[in-house]
Each structure stands twice: as structure tokens, then as C-alpha cells.
Amino acid sequence: MRRSGRRCFYAIIAIALAYIIISGVISRFTKGRHQDPIFDLENKDWVASSGSWADRAACNYFGICGAFHLFTRTHGGQIPNALPSTNNHSEYWSSGRPGDWSEEEKQLREIPQYIFDHAPYVHLSSREQFWPTDLAEHLTHTSPHLGYEMILEEHSNGSTILHELNEIAGGLGGHNVYLASNDDLSQWPSWLTGATNIPGPGNVRLDVTDTPDGPPAKPTLRHHQELRKRALKSSSETSERQLREVPSGRSTAPAFLIVVPKEDGIVDAFWFFFYSFNHAQKVINIQFGNHIGDWEHTLIRFRNGKPQYVSLSEHHFGAAYAWDAIEKYLPTDDGAMVGTRSNETATELAKRPVVYSAVGSHAMYATPGHHPYILPWDLLHDDTDRGPLWDPTLNLHSYTYDLQTIRASTRNPSTPTGWFDFAGRWGDKYFKLSDPRQYRFAGQYHYMNGPYGPKAKFLNRKEPCQGPGIKKCQIKEWVGDERPKRLHSSNSDQN
Structure with a gap:
């Protein structure tokens, strides 16, 4: 054997x-x-x-x-726990300048309540080492570079006018500008891990049963209060008047909501999540695809105020689901989260979908479990589980976007918008071959370019599916091992 x-x-x-x-x-x-x-x-x-x-x-x-670099020590060993930040980043997020808005302008900035009523919950992985990051803190540890060369200091790395970097000579409209780390990544600087931003446990518990498409519900993270698993004896024990929102799952790293109204009563709500580092998966114990900065998102599409679809970012592609297919959580009076897969009452009343962030890559999925992708024989895969539960509504910067102008919403009128118009990359340019940390096999880099920001994530898409080159958008009406009922298919034009 x-x-x-x-x-x-x-x-x-x-x-x-x-x-x-x-x-x-x-x-x-x-x-x-x-x-x-x-x-x-x-x-x-x-x-x-x-x-x-x-x-x-x-x-x-x-x-x-760079094959010889594989035998060279390229990191500082154990990833440290982050120390509490000594910087106060709240000033950055109140540095915008709200004007004396007319009623018409206020309407352009107003976000309907139904979008918050259907906001997603995010399960981070219990094995995660690189947690959500405050974008303002990320800026204090990076500096703008034109390719590999640092740009003059007059362009502050913590500036609220990041969009000015788009006008740098030779910057190709900002696309050749990189926010490179000021620190040696081989030492795993503590800001990179975001460990101080693990969502607070509060008193939240999970009342969900294990599903055939996922691992046990109980997470193992030390920093997170152990989640008690308790099955309801009868769905009748939970009544609508007992339900309430619970103040748990708050991260000190803010999430970002960008609401894009479109034709035919369609409103797209993009929930963006930022991490300072993408820790790539391994293929035969070799890593490909590490990068500084990581943007992930969940799109919830509404038509005439009703949720229709959920689209999840997964690497260079994604998956889209019918609203009814996605699992949802229902907070109860005693602080438990009841899952729709195990409770009939929750199925009738729950409004907020739950999605799962993969360990390291932060790719988003609809179920906990094992998710192979791209390569055969399970050589490359993501893993998700019911780790710390993140409620992005508890620390949020929200905006409206008409595909031309970004506006701070009426809920946070002083939040800056310059970061959104930055057209460059939120991390280093792929390391040179001379760097002992770098190697490339079959065109795949160990350290690749940092990502572009939310503005480059096809916010103008006509169909829920994301990304370039998608000719057909398939909407799944099931998740995991559930039997498919029917499949929506429509042509997508995302140019």
C-alpha cells in the first residue's frame, strides 16, 4: 500500500x-x-x-x-502575532469634505435600507494567518513606485488624494504605479498579518448542523471564542418577535460597500474586503501567486428592491448563484446564528447570506469545505470553514457609484473617495529574478503583481458573473451536493 x-x-x-x-x-x-x-x-x-x-x-x-531560490531561506519562519497598532487611522476615514448637498445630490448618495437588510456575513478561515486589514494602515506601510523606482516623497503614501498618482509621468494613467511595501516581507512584518483585526467574538454562536459539503461547524481558532453548537429541538421554538441583530463579528478593519444603480430596476451592491497579503496555495509544496494587497468581493444583485443573485470572487473567475440557493443566517434573541440549511424557521425569515473566505487566498465560496481549481488531481485547491464570523455592516464605508463619479453615502459623508480612483496596484510589482525570494515556473511567479482596486472589478457588468473573457454567465441554483433544478444562462457583455 x-x-x-x-x-x-x-x-x-x-x-x-x-x-x-x-x-x-x-x-x-x-x-x-x-x-x-x-x-x-x-x-x-x-x-x-x-x-x-x-x-x-x-x-x-x-x-x-530561480530554481536555486527554493533552497534558500526566503522568510523569517513563524508568522508573528500582530501587536496593536500605535497609529490612529480614524482621521483618514473622516478626511473627506462633505459639501452643502442639494436634495438631488442627497438622493444620489442615499443607499436603500434593503441593501443593508441583505448584507452578507463572512466566515473567515479558522486556519487563517493573514486577516483583514485597514486600508489606511496599509498605506502607512507602503510607498508609491513607478515600476521598481520610488516616486518622489511629495506624493504622500497616506494621502487622501491617491488619484493624483494616476497623473505621474510615465505611469500609464496610474497603471504602472505600485504601492510597494516599505518593509522586508521575508520577516513577516506584523502589519501584514492583520491579526489585530480578527472579528470580535462577542456572544455569537452557531446553531448549524454539519453539511455533507463541508467540515464540522466548530472552528478551532484560539483568538476566537469557541462557538457553541446547539440544534434547535423544534423550529417552532424560534418566533419572529424573538429575533434581533446581535453586535458581534465586528472587525477593526473596515469593509467597503459600493452601490451601483443600473437600468431596469437593477441595483448592484458590491461588498469589498481588503487584506494586506495574499498567501498563495502550494503545488507540490511550491507556492505560486503570493502578492501584497488583496481585494475580494461579494456582489448581491437586486431588481426592484428584491435580491436576485449572489456573485463571489474566486481568483481570476467567480461563481454566481440564485438568491434562494445561498445559505443564510438568522440571529436569534440569545445571540445564536441559525442556519437555513438546518432550520425551517430560518429558511422563512433569514435575509442575510453567508459566504466563506478561503485560508490564505481569501477567495470567496458559497460553502465550507475543499475547493479544487484550475489544475487536475487536486494539485491546487482552496479550503474554507466556519471560522470567525465577520459582519461587515459593523465597520463600513459606503459609497454610491454611477460608473462615472464615486460619492460618499449619506451614512458616512466625510469618508474620502480618492483611494477609489487610484488606478494603480495595491502592492509591489512582481519581484525581480535577482531577488532571492522570487522564482517562476511555467509562467507562474512566486511573488506576482499586487492587484488593482475595486474600480477595476467590472462594476459595469451586465450579468452577475465577473471578469474578462466570460462569454456566458451561468447562474447556479444549487450549492454543494444539492441536486440542480435548472440553470440560468445568458450572454454577458462586460466590456
């Missing part, structure tokens, strides 16, 4: 290595046929940055770049 397992393991490694080498050779002989000329020019400089002839040759001919 052991020999069979070892043979299978070695076979997978051999196939993976063969794929890396073959793809590298193919890339070598098809170079320039399908790639952007600017990328070809940058890649030439990137490879040339290595001081090793052997490394440059392996990179050019086989697509194996």
Missing part, C-alpha cells in the same frame, strides 16, 4: 516537472507570437537581472527561473 502511494506521488511530481519543462520550451519557441511586446521587453530585463548565467539559461530555454 505504501509503495503504491509513493509511486503515485512520484508520478505526479514527474508529470508536473515534465509539464513545467515542456511549457517552458514551447514558450521559448513561440516567444512573441501571442505576448504583449511590452511584456517581452520587461521579461528580457527581468531575466537579465539574475547574476547567474545558469539561472538565466534555464529560464530562457526551459521556463525554470
Whole structure:
């Protein structure tokens, strides 16, 4: 049995290595046929940055770049617990300038109550090490760079006028501007972990049963109060007058709500969540896709005030579900969260969907459990569970957006908007090959570019599905192992 397992393991490694080498050779002989000329020019400089002839040759001919870096200590070991921040970031979030708004302007900034009534809950992973981050704190630990070169200090890294960085000469309208870390990431600086922003446990408990598509409901996080699991004896024990919101699940890192009204009575509510670091998953114990800064979101689409669909960000793609398919939580009088999958009363009354953030990558899913993606044989996967419960409505900056102008909502009139118009990346440019922390196999980087912000997340989409190149948007009417009833399909134009 052991020999069979070892043979299978070695076979997978051999196939993976063969794929890396073959793809590298193919890339070598098809170079320039399908790639952007600017990328070809940058890649030439990137490879040339290595001081090793052997490394440059392996990179050019086989697509194996920085292999020797795998045997070099590239991080500081154990990820530390973050110390409480000594900076007061509240001033940043009250630095906007509300005007003397007319009634018409107030209406443009007003967010309907039904959007808050149907706000999502987010289960962070119980194994998470990189938690939500206050965007203002992230800015104090980063500096704007034009590619790899720091921009003059007159452009403050903590400025409320980040949109001015879009006008930097040579910045390609801001797209070549990066907010690079001021600290050595190999030492895991404490601000990167966001450990002080774990949602407060309060008195919240989960009254949900284990489902076939997920792990046990009980999380194991030390920082989070152990969630008591209790099944209701009868759904009749919970009455509507006993229900109330509970002040639990607040994170000191704010969430962001951007409401986009559209035609035919459609209103899209984008709930954005920011993390200072994306800790990538491993393929055969090798990491691809680490990056500074991480934006994730959940879209809830309404038509005429009624929720219709939920779309979740998952890496370069996503998943969209009919409203009735998504699990929802119902807070009760004694502070418990009752799940719609295990309680009939909750199914009738619950309004707020629950989504799950994957450990490390923070990709969002509709269920707890194991989520393979892209590669076969489960080589690459995300994991989610019922870890700390985050209620984004308890610390929120909300805005309205007509696809031209971003406006602070009437709920937080002094919150700044300059960060939204920043067209650059919220992290470093992918590290050079000369950096001992960097390697690239088959075109996949260990440390890749930081992400663009919410403005680049296809807020103008006509269908709930996200991302470029999506020709057909499929709306699932089930999650997990539930039997599909029917499948919505419609053409999507997100240009």
C-alpha cells in the first residue's frame, strides 16, 4: 500500500516537472507570437537581472527561473502575532469634505435600507494567518513606485488624494504605479498579518448542523471564542418577535460597500474586503501567486428592491448563484446564528447570506469545505470553514457609484473617495529574478503583481458573473451536493 502511494506521488511530481519543462520550451519557441511586446521587453530585463548565467539559461530555454531560490531561506519562519497598532487611522476615514448637498445630490448618495437588510456575513478561515486589514494602515506601510523606482516623497503614501498618482509621468494613467511595501516581507512584518483585526467574538454562536459539503461547524481558532453548537429541538421554538441583530463579528478593519444603480430596476451592491497579503496555495509544496494587497468581493444583485443573485470572487473567475440557493443566517434573541440549511424557521425569515473566505487566498465560496481549481488531481485547491464570523455592516464605508463619479453615502459623508480612483496596484510589482525570494515556473511567479482596486472589478457588468473573457454567465441554483433544478444562462457583455 505504501509503495503504491509513493509511486503515485512520484508520478505526479514527474508529470508536473515534465509539464513545467515542456511549457517552458514551447514558450521559448513561440516567444512573441501571442505576448504583449511590452511584456517581452520587461521579461528580457527581468531575466537579465539574475547574476547567474545558469539561472538565466534555464529560464530562457526551459521556463525554470530561480530554481536555486527554493533552497534558500526566503522568510523569517513563524508568522508573528500582530501587536496593536500605535497609529490612529480614524482621521483618514473622516478626511473627506462633505459639501452643502442639494436634495438631488442627497438622493444620489442615499443607499436603500434593503441593501443593508441583505448584507452578507463572512466566515473567515479558522486556519487563517493573514486577516483583514485597514486600508489606511496599509498605506502607512507602503510607498508609491513607478515600476521598481520610488516616486518622489511629495506624493504622500497616506494621502487622501491617491488619484493624483494616476497623473505621474510615465505611469500609464496610474497603471504602472505600485504601492510597494516599505518593509522586508521575508520577516513577516506584523502589519501584514492583520491579526489585530480578527472579528470580535462577542456572544455569537452557531446553531448549524454539519453539511455533507463541508467540515464540522466548530472552528478551532484560539483568538476566537469557541462557538457553541446547539440544534434547535423544534423550529417552532424560534418566533419572529424573538429575533434581533446581535453586535458581534465586528472587525477593526473596515469593509467597503459600493452601490451601483443600473437600468431596469437593477441595483448592484458590491461588498469589498481588503487584506494586506495574499498567501498563495502550494503545488507540490511550491507556492505560486503570493502578492501584497488583496481585494475580494461579494456582489448581491437586486431588481426592484428584491435580491436576485449572489456573485463571489474566486481568483481570476467567480461563481454566481440564485438568491434562494445561498445559505443564510438568522440571529436569534440569545445571540445564536441559525442556519437555513438546518432550520425551517430560518429558511422563512433569514435575509442575510453567508459566504466563506478561503485560508490564505481569501477567495470567496458559497460553502465550507475543499475547493479544487484550475489544475487536475487536486494539485491546487482552496479550503474554507466556519471560522470567525465577520459582519461587515459593523465597520463600513459606503459609497454610491454611477460608473462615472464615486460619492460618499449619506451614512458616512466625510469618508474620502480618492483611494477609489487610484488606478494603480495595491502592492509591489512582481519581484525581480535577482531577488532571492522570487522564482517562476511555467509562467507562474512566486511573488506576482499586487492587484488593482475595486474600480477595476467590472462594476459595469451586465450579468452577475465577473471578469474578462466570460462569454456566458451561468447562474447556479444549487450549492454543494444539492441536486440542480435548472440553470440560468445568458450572454454577458462586460466590456
